[in-house]
Amino acid sequence: MSGTHEAVRRWLGLLSLALGLLVIGLDTTVLTVALPTLATSLEATTSQLQWFTAAYTLAFAALILPLGVLGGRFGRRRVLAAGLWLFTAGLVVAVLTDTSGALLLARVIMGAGAAAIAPQALALVPLLFPPGQRARAAALATSAFALGLPLGPLIGGGLLNSFWWGSVFLINIPVLALALLGVLRYVPEARGPQAPVDVVGSVLALTGVSALLYGVVEAPNRGWGDRLALLAMFTGAALLCALLLRLRQAARPPAGLSPFRNAHFAWGTATACVVMFLLLGVLFVIPQFLQQVQGHDAMATGIRLMPMFAGLLFATAAAEKLVTSFGIKWVIAVGMLLWSLALMLLGRLCADSAYAATAVALTIAGVALALTLPVTFDAVLSSLPPDVAGTGSALANACRQIGAAAGVAVLGSALNTVYRAEVDQRTVSQLAGGSMDAVRANLAGAEAAAASLPAGQGQSVLAAAQGAFVSGMSAAFLVGAAVAAAMSVLVVAVLPARSSEARGAAVDAETDRRGLPGVRPR
Numbered sequence: 001m002s003g004t005h006e007a008v009r010r011w012l013g014l015l016s017l018a019l020g021l022l023v024i025g026l027d028t029t030v031l032t033v034a035l036p037t038l039a040t041s042l043e044a045t046t047s048q049l050q051w052f053t054a055a056y057t058l059a060f061a062a063l064i065l066p067l068g069v070l071g072g073r074f075g076r077r078r079v080l081a082a083g084l085w086l087f088t089a090g091l092v093v094a095v096l097t098d099t100s101g102a103l104l105l106a107r108v109i110m111g112a113g114a115a116a117i118a119p120q121a122l123a124l125v126p127l128l129f130p131p132g133q134r135a136r137a138a139a140l141a142t143s144a145f146a147l148g149l150p151l152g153p154l155i156g157g158g159l160l161n162s163f164w165w166g167s168v169f170l171i172n173i174p175v176l177a178l179a180l181l182g183v184l185r186y187v188p189e190a191r192g193p194q195a196p197v198d199v200v201g202s203v204l205a206l207t208g209v210s211a212l213l214y215g216v217v218e219a220p221n222r223g224w225g226d227r228l229a230l231l232a233m234f235t236g237a238a239l240l241c242a243l244l245l246r247l248r249q250a251a252r253p254p255a256g257l258s259p260f261r262n263a264h265f266a267w268g269t270a271t272a273c274v275v276m277f278l279l280l281g282v283l284f285v286i287p288q289f290l291q292q293v294q295g296h297d298a299m300a301t302g303i304r305l306m307p308m309f310a311g312l313l314f315a316t317a318a319a320e321k322l323v324t325s326f327g328i329k330w331v332i333a334v335g336m337l338l339w340s341l342a343l344m345l346l347g348r349l350c351a352d353s354a355y356a357a358t359a360v361a362l363t364i365a366g367v368a369l370a371l372t373l374p375v376t377f378d379a380v381l382s383s384l385p386p387d388v389a390g391t392g393s394a395l396a397n398a399c400r401q402i403g404a405a406a407g408v409a410v411l412g413s414a415l416n417t418v419y420r421a422e423v424d425q426r427t428v429s430q431l432a433g434g435s436m437d438a439v440r441a442n443l444a445g446a447e448a449a450a451a452s453l454p455a456g457q458g459q460s461v462l463a464a465a466q467g468a469f470v471s472g473m474s475a476a477f478l479v480g481a482a483v484a485a486a487m488s489v490l491v492v493a494v495l496p497a498r499s500s501e502a503r504g505a506a507v508d509a510e511t512d513r514r515g516l517p518g519v520r521p522r
Contacts, residue, residue, distance in 0.1 A: 009186050010128045014137055016182025017121040018144035020084060023172050023179070024114045025148020027056065028404070030156040030168050032283040032305075033298045036291045037165045039444030042100045046419075047217045050412040053284060054213060054405040055104050059111025060118075061401035062206035066199070068119035068394045076120040077189045083116025084180045091176070094169040106169075118145075119394045127190050142377075150309035153287065157302025204243040209402055212236025213409040220416035264328070267495045268376040269396045271332055273403030274487045275372045278339055278480050280404040281411030282308075282365060285473050286346070290358070292443040293351050293466045307359045311366020319370050328375060329495045335371030336488035338364055340481045347477035351466050411476040419472035423465055443469055 031038070035049050044052070071079040090109030097103050125141045126134045159167040215233030222229050283305075290301040322331045345361035380396045420440050439446040439461065446465030450458035 012182055013128045013186035014125060014141065016179050016186060017080075017125060018141050019175055019179035019182070020080070020087075020117045020121055021141060021145040022148045022151075023087070023175055024060075024118060025145040026152045026155065027110060027114070027148075027169075027172065028280075029149050029152030029283055031152075032287045033153045033157045033291070033301050034160060034165050034168055035284070035288055036444055037160055037298065038100075038103070040448070041165055042098070042103065043445075044100045045221070046412065046416045047221055048100045048104070050217050050284070050408050051104055052100075052107055053280065053408045054217070055107040056111040056114070057280070057401040057405040057408075058206070058210055058213070059108045060114045061398040061405065062202060062209070063112050063115035064119055064394050064398045064401070066202045067116045068123075071116075071120045071123065072191055075189050075191055076124050077183060077187050079116050080120035080124070080187075081180060081183055083113045083120065084176050084183065085113075086116060087113025088173055088176045088180075089113075091169045091173050095166040095173075097166075118397065122393065124187055124190060127188060150306070150312075153283070153302040153305045155302075157297075157299040160298035201243060201246060204239050204246065208236050208239030208243060209405070210236070211239060213405060216409045216413050220413050220420055224417075263494065263496055265380050265396070267491065268328075268380040269399050271336070271487060271491060271495075272373060272376040272380070272396065273399045274336075274483060275339070275369065275376070276400045276403035277407035277410070278343065278484060279365075279369065279373075279407065281407035281476065281480055282343075282346070284408045284412055285415060285476055286358075286362075288443065289349070289469070289473055292447070293469055294353075294355075304355060304358065305362065308362040308366040308369070311363040312370045313366075315367040315370030316374060319375055322371070323375060329491060331371050331375055332495065333488045333491045335368045335375070336484050336491060338368035338371065339484035340488070342368055343477040343481035343484060347474040347481065349473070350470055351463075407480075411480055414476040414479050415469070415472035417472070418475040419468045422468035422471050439465055 031052055035052070038044050038052065039046075039049060042048075067079060067083070087110055090106045090111075090113055093109060094103055094106035097106060122138070122141065125137050129137045155171065156168045159171060211232045213236070215229045215231070215236060218232065219226065219229040286305065287301050290296045290304055291298065296304065319331065342361050342365035345357070345364065349357060349361075380393070423439055423446070439449050443465055446462055450462040450465075452458070
């Protein structure tokens, strides 16, 4: 009886941890279908819409390593519970806010909470189960995060059709409350290695990436020759160079970068970073196209994104067999080529394209996602020696979140640059200054400006803005397709083909960890 009771406690503890990870995944994508609503309700510009997504992932990326260290020092359950409280506080702020600035702050708070939750949850899962059940439990926990990604647009779309935009955050509060109660009741406390907290390195990483992306996001609004935008980009690059110099000079790199000596870890992480760059870029652009160009509501948009995740589920089952037959290198390379194909097809869409064309492109993107992201996870995890598995996983996760933020920033800015240039050419002669500023801000502003004009003129202005958006979308996806194709070539050139090579490299990394890590040659 006691054994049954203990088993129930283990699974309830796992469920509690999985709920926290589920919300992290869900909040990564839940805003995708809400962006047009936010543009209207908060009068947010395109750059502000970019930051609503990027702020969450940047805070997540910058804090996951130091908070993982703090969990090992002060107790993983304690830091996890604090992260659940912090995430809930961010949700409350988001629910109550009515300004873009406050929502941006809320997203930063949520990202900080996610950074406290993720490393502790993944570290605590193995402690709940005996060795024979740990792999299954860890797979279930990580699957909860993955499940949140497709649920975000679907749940968000359903809520937006019936309630106000704050409901997409409100729904997560009771879920996190259940997670917190379960963690406190069923999850044991644990500590890890007493590693030092690299405050300086974390600050350099956060400010450097943020400044660089700020310049990229603001350049379309201010002009690519604007002094502030250029200053932000150069400052960000300088701070990141200072971080690399600091790590190179450290006798023991505080960020635990020794895993980068392994080719599978280094290029697996780089590939995952590019995949998140592409995925979040697509999820930033396509919902706006479906809603504001093709006229679908939020729920219909969420449903129309499902072919991507159907392709992911279908191809995930085949990915493992393909890796066994052909090796990691070739599966990832083909996956990146499929990303390039999917993005080129998305870039060919126009305002009156049939949904079938969108569905085919999204399905190919889902298959590409299955052949790249889970496979790179395996390459990264299998390359890590046991004593650096926690740090290495957190490091890879941080890189993925930076890739996600960069995708929204870079592809969103490519869209915004072309949109503003074309909308100036198409509508400048038809509108006065105030209306023109609204049209240049984003499609929501164009809709508002068109509604205030006589019917014929308003329809002409809106059609011109939609045409400009489609041109910007094509440019953004062309950039993404080029990035995916380039990554495919790099994977073929530098990634070892078989996981056995990764294990051998892991042993090498174990014996030599001094200096700034580089990639082990083939």
